[in-house]
Amino acid sequence: MLRVESINVYYGAIHALMDVSLEVGQGEIVSIIGSNGAGKSTLLRTLSGLKRARTGSIQFMDQDISETQACDIVSMGIVQSPEGRRIFTNMSVSENLQLGAYIRRDAGVGKDMEEVMQRFPRLKERIKQNAGTLSGGEQQMLAIGRALMCRPKLLLLDEPSLGLAPNLVTEIFKIILDINAEGVTVLVVEQNANRALDIAHRAYVLETGRIVLSDTGKALLTNPKVKEAYLGG
Amino acid sequence: MNWGVRAVSIVAAVGFCFLIQTVSLGFGADIQRLIALAGLYVTLAVSLNLINGITGQFSIGHAAFYMIGAYTTGYLSIQFLKNSGMPGPVWLLLMMLAGAIMASLAGLVVGLPSLRLKGDYLAIVTLGFGEIVRIIVVNSPFDVSFFGVFKFFTFPNLGGAYALDKIPAIRELWLIWLLAVVCIAVCRNLLKTAHGLAFLSVREDEVASLAMGVNVTRIKVTAFMIGSAFAGAAGALLAHYETSILPSTFAMDVSFIILTMVVLGGTGSITGSALAAITLFALPEVLRRNKEPVTGGTFLAIVIGVIAAVVLIRWFQNEYHGSKNKKTAGYFASVAASAIVAFGLTFALNAIPALHDKAFEGSKLRMVIFAGSLIIVMLIRPEGVFAHHEFSWTWLKKVLRIKPKSEALAT
Numbered sequence: 001m002l003r004v005e006s007i008n009v010y011y012g013a014i015h016a017l018m019d020v021s022l023e024v025g026q027g028e029i030v031s032i033i034g035s036n037g038a039g040k041s042t043l044l045r046t047l048s049g050l051k052r053a054r055t056g057s058i059q060f061m062d063q064d065i066s067e068t069q070a071c072d073i074v075s076m077g078i079v080q081s082p083e084g085r086r087i088f089t090n091m092s093v094s095e096n097l098q099l100g101a102y103i104r105r106d107a108g109v110g111k112d113m114e115e116v117m118q119r120f121p122r123l124k125e126r127i128k129q130n131a132g133t134l135s136g137g138e139q140q141m142l143a144i145g146r147a148l149m150c151r152p153k154l155l156l157l158d159e160p161s162l163g164l165a166p167n168l169v170t171e172i173f174k175i176i177l178d179i180n181a182e183g184v185t186v187l188v189v190e191q192n193a194n195r196a197l198d199i200a201h202r203a204y205v206l207e208t209g210r211i212v213l214s215d216t217g218k219a220l221l222t223n224p225k226v227k228e229a230y231l232g233g
Numbered sequence: 234m235n236w237g238v239r240a241v242s243i244v245a246a247v248g249f250c251f252l253i254q255t256v257s258l259g260f261g262a263d264i265q266r267l268i269a270l271a272g273l274y275v276t277l278a279v280s281l282n283l284i285n286g287i288t289g290q291f292s293i294g295h296a297a298f299y300m301i302g303a304y305t306t307g308y309l310s311i312q313f314l315k316n317s318g319m320p321g322p323v324w325l326l327l328m329m330l331a332g333a334i335m336a337s338l339a340g341l342v343v344g345l346p347s348l349r350l351k352g353d354y355l356a357i358v359t360l361g362f363g364e365i366v367r368i369i370v371v372n373s374p375f376d377v378s379f380f381g382v383f384k385f386f387t388f389p390n391l392g393g394a395y396a397l398d399k400i401p402a403i404r405e406l407w408l409i410w411l412l413a414v415v416c417i418a419v420c421r422n423l424l425k426t427a428h429g430l431a432f433l434s435v436r437e438d439e440v441a442s443l444a445m446g447v448n449v450t451r452i453k454v455t456a457f458m459i460g461s462a463f464a465g466a467a468g469a470l471l472a473h474y475e476t477s478i479l480p481s482t483f484a485m486d487v488s489f490i491i492l493t494m495v496v497l498g499g500t501g502s503i504t505g506s507a508l509a510a511i512t513l514f515a516l517p518e519v520l521r522r523n524k525e526p527v528t529g530g531t532f533l534a535i536v537i538g539v540i541a542a543v544v545l546i547r548w549f550q551n552e553y554h555g556s557k558n559k560k561t562a563g564y565f566a567s568v569a570a571s572a573i574v575a576f577g578l579t580f581a582l583n584a585i586p587a588l589h590d591k592a593f594e595g596s597k598l599r600m601v602i603f604a605g606s607l608i609i610v611m612l613i614r615p616e617g618v619f620a621h622h623e624f625s626w627t628w629l630k631k632v633l634r635i636k637p638k639s640e641a642l643a644t
Binding site: 048049050069070071074075079080081082086087088089090091095098099100102103146147150 | 427430431433434437438440441442443444445446447448449621
């Protein structure tokens with residue numbers, strides 16, 4: 001579905017991603033784990049067109065998207081829930097969800113809104129409220145719900161567990177599994193390696209801009225190197 | 234039903250414009266001119282609100298678009314109106330279109346760099362653009378050449394630093410106000426569409442908007458083009474109303490006044506911008522007519538009263554934690570108490586000969602009062618009078634329904 005071939009991304013002189021290649025198959029959950037500054041968010045930003053790769057190619061559904069504009073990438077079906085949630089805090093919950101469906105012109109938007117409400121009952125209670133007044137967990141749910149309103153083929157999640165209490169993290173990851181079970185391919189970037197590897201079909205380990213390991217999620221969970229570096233021994 | 238409402242609104246809007254025209258005919262020429270200028274300022278403030286308030290692109294060069302519209306159409310009218318043989322209002326409509334097109338092309342030129350610039354940086358660019366336009370006019374006519382070697386063309390004479398005068402007078406007050414109404418309608422309807430949310434989302438968070446598939450570039454440029462088109466059309470109306478325009482009519486302070494209207498009314502609120510435009514335009518004009526002398530004692534008493542009111546209101550806002558009704562009562566009490574204190578102080582202070590003998594003419598204080606009222610509003614309501622709220626019939630119904638209820642409780 002998504003094939004990234006040896007992309008190199010720079011911030012000025014800083015070489016943020018070095019020859020990164022990865023693949024995401026239809027219907028998979030793929031996790032990318034790595035510590036702070038490893039280049040995880042840069043990778044997602046590059047995939048969604050917010051940042052350009054200097055060399056290398058990105059192919060989505062057999063189409064090259066490495067030069068495509070961010071707004072066109074969204075209409076192709078790659079939707080990102082950006083790092084730090086980035087919901088529109090001065091707008092109501094329902095306006096946030098409507099903006100999620102911005103690119104869609106079909107009649108199914110209302111029905112999808114209902115589905116998001118069913119998935120996140122707490123958003124339904126707060127539908128008229130300003131999104132900035134939601135708790136961290138609710139905001140994360142809104143960010144995911146908003147991304148779902150685009151009807152993504154591939155959902156990119158940037159640190160969905162960031163700043164959430166452990167029980168909420170469990171809830172969020174359960175939701176990711178549910179979404180995947182309904183046919184959405186998910187690429188998730190996480191620092192919380194344990195959880196991310198647990199739900200992933202396959203996973204990559206990113207270290208200072210390079211992919212150093214890739215395997216199935218289960219295998220990486222037991223990999224001694226990963227255990228030592230990311231899972232706390 | 235929906236179309237019925239629309240038809241009624243359109244008829245009401247046109248009727249409103251003719252009503253203003255009819256009413257203003259009862260006044261002298263000077264008041265008529267003020268009513269015309271007020272209408273133009275409504276257009277300017279509401280159109281800047283689209284760029285500044287709704288899309289969040291900090292522009293402080295709005296007078297430049299106004300100027301482009303005025304000078305383009307003034308020049309065209311001087312050159313071509315006589316030979317065209319067109320009736321005045323039709324020609325004026327045509328000129329509004331011409332002014333709008335020229336200004337929106339200029340908006341495109343400024344909008345394009347805005348793709349890369351944000352906040353203060355964009356503000357500086359728009360400020361510079363305003364000055365560039367003004368200086369080009371001041372220096373006209375001049376030859377456009379390549380280091381004086383190849384002469385491309387001569388930039389037409391726009392009167393230089395003096396006025397571009399003898400513009401044929403076409404004074405259609407109803408058209409001025411119709412433009413204001415159309416500007417309000419366009420902005421309001423734009424916000425009601427799916428694109429409207431996109432304009433707001435660009436203001437809120439560009440990255441998140443991009444992630445939702447909003448073409449941020451296009452939204453920004455659209456906002457600049459629509460906003461400046463309305464300013465250009467307003468410029469066309471101004472040129473034909475005044476018949477003589479000066480570069481200094483469009484100096485930086487005009488841009489700042491328009492910006493002040495937007496901020497004071499509530500950034501993003503169309504209602505706020507329109508009402509603030511009328512108020513801020515009318516305030517100095519009304520005060521200008523006040524010939525009554527104000528003694529130093531009275532002035533000092535009023536200043537003390539205002540400061541007391543602001544301090545008390547701020548206290549009720551921040552330190553008092555009662556119910557909403559009690560808070561509102563507190564605000565009224567603060568104003569009433571300060572007014573009583575000021576009234577008392579008037580007598581006390583005027584008893585001092587030094588303060589009593591020093592008197593100003595009321596009109597001379599108008600800019601002091603203007604500046605003072607801006608500071609007061611920003612102190613007690615920094616988000617602007619209307620914040621991001623809009624006038625709506627449901628809101629009016631709500632307000633009207635609460636009133637009888639509280640009356641019923643009182644009896």
